[in-house]
Amino acid sequence: MARSVTTQRKILNTAAAWAIGLLIFFPILWTILTSFKTEAEAIASPPIFLNFDWTLENYAIVQERSNYMRFLWNSVIIAGGSTVLGIIIAVPAAWSMAFVPSKRTKDILMWMLSTKMLPAVGVLYPIYLLCIQLGVLDNRLAMVVILMLINLPIIVWMLYTYFREIPGEILEAARMDGATLKEELLYILTPMAVPGIASTLLLNFILAWNEAFWTLNLTSVDAAPLTAFIASYSSPEGLFFAKLSAASTMAIAPILILGWFSQKQLVRGLTFGAVK
Secondary structure: OHHHHHHHHHHHHHHHHHHHHHHHHHHHHHHHHHOOOOHHHHOOOOOOOOOOOOOOHHHHHHHHHOOHHHHHHHHHHHHHHHHHHHHHHHHHHHHHHHHOOOOOHHHHHHHHHHHHHOOOHHHHHHHHHHHHHHOOOOOHHHHHHHHHHHHHHHHHHHHHHHHHOOOHHHHHHHHHOOOOHHHHHHHHHHHHOHHHHHHHHHHHHHHHHHOOHHHHHHOOOOOOOHHHHHHOOEEOOEEOHHHHHHHHHHHHHHHHHHHHHOHHHHHHHHHHHOOO
């Protein structure tokens, strides 16, 4: 009887997981399908699901109208640069908090996390003016630094959690053998924390890739990433849903592929590093 109840629970849990997964994935699926429709079919009522004339016209128009590769390259530089720079800064910070804690360590961590609760629009104006005064408005390096600072609390928290799982006795043994601080970080701690660092890199790369508020307000042409590429298909005449869907599909395709091949690391980062 107990085994039967357990089996039923597993079936229900599996069915619920699939239902939730499909519900979350449906907007992406609908966007992809809409990208292959004509504009008339995209706004048809009732909506057309599969029974439509598939076309690549929207992708051809998007390619002709916009330099997709320039937007893609900007996204790669901004997301990749901000993530790598954040890791370089966060590793020593997380190491000191995990292995050389002070009375204020927990307060500092909570303060860092509290900065994520600040509405971004509340600091947009001073940052915008600062970018103008420094001459770095619509600049990729400025976006790298800004997005790194935005995601730095998450990076530090995740790495701190991972580092706490590493026995401190291993580092103490390395110090007794004469290892310097640099050697301890590079040759002892980092190799042991590779899974945690990898999942942190992946998660924060995705966060930076999807960032729209700052990129739309602080870039226009030279540093505009794929979020600006998508927004460019909103016009005073209205939304062109089929072309907008094609642009969105082209923008999310690289990150979807990356997420698919690195899903194990992402799940570990979300469930173990970020939540614990």
